[in-house]
Amino acid sequence: QVQLVESGGGLVQPGGSLSLSCVASGFTFSTYAMRWYRQAPGKEREFVARITSVGGIREYADSMKGRFTISRDNAKNTVYLQMISLKPEDTAVYYCSTVLGGINYWGQGTQVIVSS
Numbered sequence: 001q002v003q004l005v006e007s008g009g010g011l012v013q014p015g016g017s018l019s020l021s022c023v024a025s026g027f028t029f030s031t032y033a034m035r036w037y038r039q040a041p042g043k044e045r046e047f048v049a050r051i052t053s054v055g056g057i058r059e060y061a062d063s064m065k066g067r068f069t070i071s072r073d074n075a076k077n078t079v080y081l082q083m084i085s086l087k088p089e090d091t092a093v094y095y096c097s098t099v100l101g102g103i104n105y106w107g108q109g110t111q112v113i114v115s116s
Helices: none
Strands: 003-007 010-012 018-025 034-039 046-051 058-060 068-073 078-083 092-100 103-106 110-114
Touching (some): 046 078
Parallel strands (some): 010 110
Antiparallel strands (some): 092 103
């Protein structure tokens, strides 16, 4: 079955950096686009970034451009989210996601807290 397992979250000070990983299994990872979303307390889940199957196209939400970088290693079935210049408003649970056969699959999420 499809599994997405995120890791790398934690507590970081404002201005700091963090790198998230998402390991995928149960499908042919290299042929599907991958996405990162996040959900802050009391808010709806929002799009963060997307990367196409071979990484040729990357898209970001406006508030993350220049600070977040999505990448993937198809040999490791892993998608990454590198985050720099973190702000308190980046505090959220971060999820990776993919769409297979019209079904949206999600990981369990990893918590990122940006606080001094």
